[in-house]
Amino acid sequence: MPVQALFGQVLIGLINGAFYAMLSLGLSVIFGLLNIINFAHGALYMTGAFAAYFLLQWAGLGYWWSLLLAPIAVGLLGVVLEKTMLKRLYHLDHLYGLLLTFGIALIIQGGFRNEFGSSGLPYAIPSQLTGGYNLGFMFLPTYRAWVVVFSIVVCVGTWVVIERTRLGAYLRAATENPTLVRAFGINVPRMITLTYGFGVALAGLAGVLAAPIYQVNPLMGADLIIVVFAVVVIGGMGSIMGSIVTGFTLGIVEGFTKVFYPEASNTVIFVIMALVLLVRPAGLFGRTA
Amino acid sequence: MTATVKDYVVVPPVSVAAAWPRHQMLAFAVMVGLLVIAPFVAYPVFLMKALCFALFACAFNLLIGYVGLLSFGHAAFLGSAGYVSAQSAKVWGLPPELAILAGTATAAGLGLVIGALTIRSRGIYFANITLAFAQMVFFFSVQAKFTGGEDGIQAVPQGRLLGVLDLQQTYTLYFVVLAIFLIGFLIVYRAIHSPFGQVLKAVRENEPRAISLGYRAEHYKLMAFVLSATLSGLAGGTKALVFQLASLTDVHWTMSGEVVLMTLLGGLGTVFGPAVGAFIVIGLEHWLAQLGSWLTIVQGAIFVVCVLTFRRGVVGELSRLLRKPL
C-alpha cells in the first residue's frame, strides 16, 4: 500500500479514536471519581443519539441545539439513575455496580428496540458541515474533521477541569476522603450525583456526534461498550489522560489493522488489552487497584 | 480499593466432616425426584436445555461464589467444547461419549492456558482480561473453517452411547443428560465440601494470611478455574449433542452475561442456586419468546432487582429463611 494512502488511513483512525476517547472519558471520570463501573455507557450513548433524533422530529430543533440539549437530557437521566439506584451500592463491591448498570443497559436497549426496531433511523449531517476537502491523499469530509476537533476540545477541557481547577480538586478529594470533605461543608452526595450526570452527558454528547454518520439504532452502543471498556482498562481505570491517549491510539491501531488484516480489526483491541494487563496489571497510566 | 467478596456472597460455614448435612440431602433428593418425573410432564427438549445450562451455571458459580472471581469470558469454554464435540461426532465419527469427552478436554486445556495467564488479576481486571480472551476465542471461531462461521456445525449425529443407548430416543437422551448434570453437580459439591474447598474459602477471605500459612493461593485458584472451565466444557459438549448444533451464540460475550444472570438470580455461592437460576432464566426465555424485545427488558429488570434488593438470589433468600445453607 502506497505511503500516501496510509496517511488517509491514519487520519481515519484518528477520527475513530476521537469517539473512543470521548466515550472512555466519560467512563473514566465515573470510575475514577466514583468507583462505579458504568456498563450502561453504551446504552446512554445511544440515548443521546436518539435524543438528537427526537429533537429534530418532534421539536424541529437541529443539530446545534442537540449538541447542547441532548447531553443535558441524558445527564438528567443519569442523575435520576444515580439517585434512585446507584447510590445504594456504594458500600458494596464495585462488581455490583457493573451488574446493575449491565441490567440498566439491557432495559434501555430493549425498550428502544421494542419501539423502534433495529433498522436504524436517518439523521442528516447539518448543512454547515457537509462537503469536504480534497487533501490529495484522500477526501476528508468536513463533518469528520469537526468530530476530531470538537472531541479534542471536550477531552482536553474535561481533563483541565478535573485536574487543574478547584472544582476538580474538590471532586478528587471527595473520592479519597468523603467524610473530611463533607466536614468542610461541601455537599458530597450532590457532587457525586452531578459527576455521574456529567460522565453520562459525555456519552450522550458522543451519541449526538455519531448520529449523522452512524445509523441511529438501538444497538449502536451494544458492541461498542466492551471496546470502550477495554480502552479504559488499558489506559488505566481512573486515569483520564490514560483514557484519552489510549482512545486516540486505539483508533490509529485499528486503522492500520483495517489495512493489513481487516477481519481482525474488531479483535485487536482485546489482544492489546490482554498483553497490557499481563505486563502492567493496572493499565498503562493506572494506579494499582 | 481491594475487591472483596465478603460484601456480596453469603456463604455460611461449610463443614467437611459431615459431608452431607441432612437438609441438603433432602433438597438433593427432591431435586432428583422432580427431574426424574419432569420429562413426562413437560417438554423434554426444553428440560435438557435447562439442564445443560444448569451445569454451566454450577461450574461458573464455583469460580464466583467460592473463589470470588467474576469471569466475563466463560462462554469461551461452553462454546469451544461444543464445537469440538460437534466436530468429533460429525466429521471424525466418534461415538457420543468420546465426543463429549473430547469437548470437555478442550475446555480443560483452554481453561489451563487462560487461567494461567489471568489468575493473578482480581476484580474488574480479571473480568476484563477473561473477556478479552473470550473475544479472541470468538474471533477464532468466526475465522476457523471447521466451525462453519455463523452457520455453525449442523446436523451433528447423536449416535449410541457406549454402543448401547440410542440417543435419538428422546427419553433415553434426557436421562443421559440428567446423569451428566448430576455427575457434574456432585463434582462441584464434592470440590466445595473438601479440604480443597476449605483452602479456597481461606484464600477468598484473606489471601495474604492463607499464603503466610503456606498455601500457594494461586495454585488453588488456578485449579478451581480449570475445574470450572472443564465442567463448563462438559455442559457445552452435551448441549452440542442434544441440539445437534454448535453455533457462534455459545462463544459470544452475551452468553457470558447470561450465565452471570442465572447464577446471580439463583444465588451466588449457594449449592442449588445456579441450577434454579438456570431453570428460571431458560423458562423465561421460552415463555417470553413470543414477545421479542420484552425478553431483554425483563432480563435487565431481573439484574437490577437482584442487585438492589435480592442480592442473595432465590436460593440464597430461601437459605436465609431456613437458616440452613442451600
Next chain:
Amino acid sequence: MLITRVLVLTIALIAATATAHAQISDGIVKIGVMNDQSGTYADITGPGSTTAARLAVEDFGAAKKGLKVEIVVADHLNKPDVGSSIARQWYDAEKVDVIVDVPTSSVALAINQITRDKGKAFLVSGAASSDLTGKACSPNTIHWTYDTWALANGTGSAIVKTGGDTWFFLTADYAFGHALERDTEAVVVKNGGKVLGKVRHPFPTADFSSFLLQAQASKAKIIGLANAGADTTNAIKQGAEFGIVKGGQQFAGLLVFISDVHALSLEKANGLVLTEAFYWDLNDKTRAWSKRFAEKQHGAMPTMVQAGVYSAVLHYLKAVEALKSDDGTKVIAKMKEMPTDDPLFGKGVVRADGRKIHPMYLFEVKKPAEAKGPWDYYKVRATIPAEQAFRPLDQGECPLVKK
C-alpha cells in the same frame, strides 16, 4: 419449608412449559411464521410477514372451504439454536404443519434439517443461502423468494453488461458474505469484468471509512457490497459522506431491501443498483395488494420477503386443499406438481430441487427529485426472465435432481 423450594422449581417449570402443551387435533392446518421480530431484520420480515400470511389465509378463503387454518408466530432472534428449539417444539408438541419465512441462513439450514427429519414442510422466504436448493436440498423444503445466486447473477451480470466492468468488493467477514462475494465475482468475471480488489470487514461493523478509502483508491467503477442489513446501510450512508457517488463510482447492493432504502432515505441511497423479486409499484395487482398490506402495517410497503410469504402460504393452502392432507412431504411434492399463480409474482413453477422460479428485477434507486410520493423509490432497469434468473438445475449438486 422445602415445599417452598419445590414450588419455586415447579413454578419455573410450569411457567416455562405453559406453551409446551396444546390439545390440538389434526383437523387443523397450523402455519408457523418464524422470523426476526425485533432485531436487524424485523423490518424486512418481522410482523409484516405475519400480516402477509394472514392475508394469504384470508384470500384463500379457508373458512368458506371448510378448512381450519391457524397461524402461530415466533422470534428466532437470528440464532440457530433458538430457531431449532422452537422448530422442535412446534413440530413435536404443538402439531405445527409448516414453518414459513425464517431469515438468516444459519437458522434456515438448521430448520431445513429438522423439518426433513420429522417429515413436515418448510417454505423459506427470508433466508438467502443457495445451499438450500443445492447441497442441503430436501424434499420437505421450498426456497421461495430469492437466493444468493439469483442476487449475484442479477446484479452482477446486469451491471457488467451496462458498463460496470471493474469491481471492488466490500465483504462482510462471515459465511454468507463470502458466499455472496464468491458468486458475484464468478458472474462478473464470466461476463468479461475484472475484480480489482476486495476487503473483508468484521461482521458487524459500524464505521466503514477506512474500507471506503480503500475502495476509492482502487478506482473501480463499481463497489460491490457483499453484506446486508445495517452493514449495507452504514456503508452507503458513509459513502455519501466521502463523496463516492460524486467521485464517479457506484454502489451495487448485493442484498438490499426496500426497507433499507427507506431507512437510508433517497438522498443517501440514490443511484444504488440492486436486484429484488418484488416491488409494490410494479403493476396494478401488486399495488392493490400492497395497499392492503400497508393499511395493516402502519403505512409500510411490503418487502419481497413478505410478499414471498403471502405467495408461498397461498400456494401451500391450494396444495393442501387438492391433496386433502397436510402431510409435509406429500404437500411439498404437490406444490412442485402444481404451477403457481398469484397477484404478486404472477405465474411460476417450483422445480425439483425445491427452487421456486419467477422473474427477478434489476432496480435503480431514484433521486429525490424523481420520487412522486412516499415509498416511490425504484425505477426498473431490467427484467430477468424466470428461466435465467436462478441457478440452472444441473449446477446445484442437489441429490434430488436426477441427472
